[in-house]
Amino acid sequence: MKIQNRMPKTDDRTHLNLVENEWFPMKEPKSLGMSILLSIPLMILNALITIGMINTFSTISLNEFGLTSDSISITLNLGVIIWIFLLLVIHELFHLVFIPNFIKSQKIFIGLTLFGGYVLTEEKISKSRYILVTMAPFIIISILLPITLSLLGILTPTLKALILLNSMASSVDILNLILLLTQVPKETVLINNGTKTYWKYKQNDKYNETTAY
Known part of the structure; x- marks a missing residue:
């Protein structure tokens, strides 16, 4: 595992080698900024899903976040900044531990950029494991965690806000999931060349049950 403050770049020579060996490149946004832009509708959808989960087991209202019909009161102090940073780190760690x-x-590779944190692997990984890695932070933090905290009676407004923030931040993950499900067939293995993703049928690769993830 390597820690760095920039994402690995796509290597042209590696790209040609992969294509020559029957790896198919996925059609993906050309930049992280474009991914964020395309994921805005998913950001709203994610938030609605999480609000629904919280509201099923607890309560949630705009007043809890300092928002009312006639005023907006948002406090941003050092404690809040630390909580947001920890959320970013935990989100990426949930991606990481399932690789x-x-x-x-x-x-x-793991690190921080101007757009936030990232985790990226250039190891071969099965489609099912790739989906697990992609979805883990959203499922654990924004679906399972609010249910657990609600049942324990410790779901505070601050935690609700952080859970919602994670949900919206997971919109790029959901976009990647949609691209994967609509382009990559079953029984495939994936690999990354920098930020570019490729897939290949398992039977066309030296890939067996001892290395399948």
Whole structure:
């Protein structure tokens, strides 16, 4: 695992080698900024899903976040900034821990950029595991966590706000999931070359049950 403050770049020579060996590149947004722009509708959808989950087991209202019909009161202090930073780190760690051999692999990258945190692996990974890695932060933090905290009676307004923030921040993950489900067939393995993703049928690759994730 490598820690760095910039995302790995796509290598043209690696791209040609992958294509020559029957790897198919996915059609993806050309930049992270474009991904964020395209994911705005999903941001709203994610928030609605999480609000629904919270409202099923607890309560949620605009007043809890300092928003009323005639005023807006949002307090941004050092404590809030620290909570948001911790949320960012935890979100990326949930991506990371579901990647096989994430500690030993030198093809896994994690870090912070101007657009937020990222986790990226250039190891081969099955489609099912790729989906798990992509969805883990949203499912755990914005679906399962509010249910658990509600049942324990400790779901505070601050935690609700952080859970909602994670839900909206997961919109790019959901966009990646949609691209994966609409382009990549079953029984495939995926690999990244920098930020570009490729897929290949398992039977066309030296990939068996001992290495399948």
